[in-house]
């Protein structure tokens with residue numbers, strides 16, 4: 211493997227020790243928060259860090275109503291399961307605060323993308339708070355305040371969950387890989403850009419980095435929208451961790467070279483049987499991990515477990531436009547209507563692309579699921595009964 215690195219002309223070998231000076235701990239999160247609520251005089255508005263512009267520009271996108279938020283969600287300015295939940299909750303509060311039809315807003319926001327279960331959860335939670343305030347005699351303003359309080363609570367809880375996932379995930383890594391020096395492969399983006407805190411899978415890698423136990427984060431670029439190269443590499447670079455970017459299709463040779471100790475990914479929806487929907491390309495990694503006897507670890511909050519979806523076949527996988535594959539846009543430039551991306555064309559005009567945003571990994575390929583409540587193996591636990599029960603409790607709170 212060392213020879214192979216040398217041939218590329220660039221020495222990307224892991225540092226001699228995990229705590230070498232090059233591996234300094236810095237702040238991973240962008241200077242602008244992924245989401246924030248602004249009160250008057252700026253608001254009431256919902257302000258998003260426009261993730262389509264990263265890593266080139268850190269710019270904000272201001273949403274004044276539900277249709278603007280729906281567009282931001284569809285074009286992936288705001289994305290990732292936990293953050294979609296938070297955005298959904300704030301979206302309901304926004305509709306209330308600005309005098310729009312709250313029920314209509316809730317329906318359109320919840321329907322913006324189908325796979326991440328957290329989006330609907332966040333919307334329902336804020337809507338329930340709004341309705342219960344109305345039922346209790348509150349006027350529009352007080353009911354809106356109740357929806358906003360629910361959104362803020364979800365935002366805070368997600369940050370707390372993220373911190374606890376990091377603790378459980380790092381303990382699991384240390385148990386599975388005694389000796390430290392973890393070489394972790396991750397896919398898509400699961401850091402502070404998808405969370406009220408430091409994220410899911412990325413938060414675990416960050417914890418390992420801070421403890422001096424991360425030797426290298428291997429970052430899949432994540433075709434076609436490059437969440438890995440644009441966002442995860444950006445967060446990894448900011449944190450000062452040792453990381454290397456690879457094309458998705460290079461993962462096989464990386465496993466074969468014995469360079470991966472564990473795979474850490476997030477999830478958009480976990481079915482009751484332990485099937486995991488995550489960014490397309492996750493399932494092939496699970497197959498590779500099994501073949502190479504490498505743990506495949508999923509990190510997600512309890513709210514991503516969906517007791518109402520019995521199995522993987524029941525998960526709706528979002529299909530996205532052909533142009534995301536037939537054109538290369540860097541950064542991804544949103545265009546009205548989504549008919550064309552306005553990028554560099556890399557396929558014959560008119561080519562139809564198969565472009566599922568997610569794939570589903572069956573439970574037998576999942577070594578462990580890490581939540582804020584602890585670690586469970588879907589196979590040895592015989593399903594996710596307890597986690598489902600917990601998720602039901604949380605979603606009714």
Ligand SMILES: CSC[C@@H](O)[C@@H](O)C(=O)COP(=O)(O)O
Nearest residue numbers: 289290291398410476477488489
């Ligand atoms: C905690 S993030 C888990 C997933 O939401 C993440 O891996 C992912 O697949 C995001 O997909 P995206 O299409 O960018 O919203």
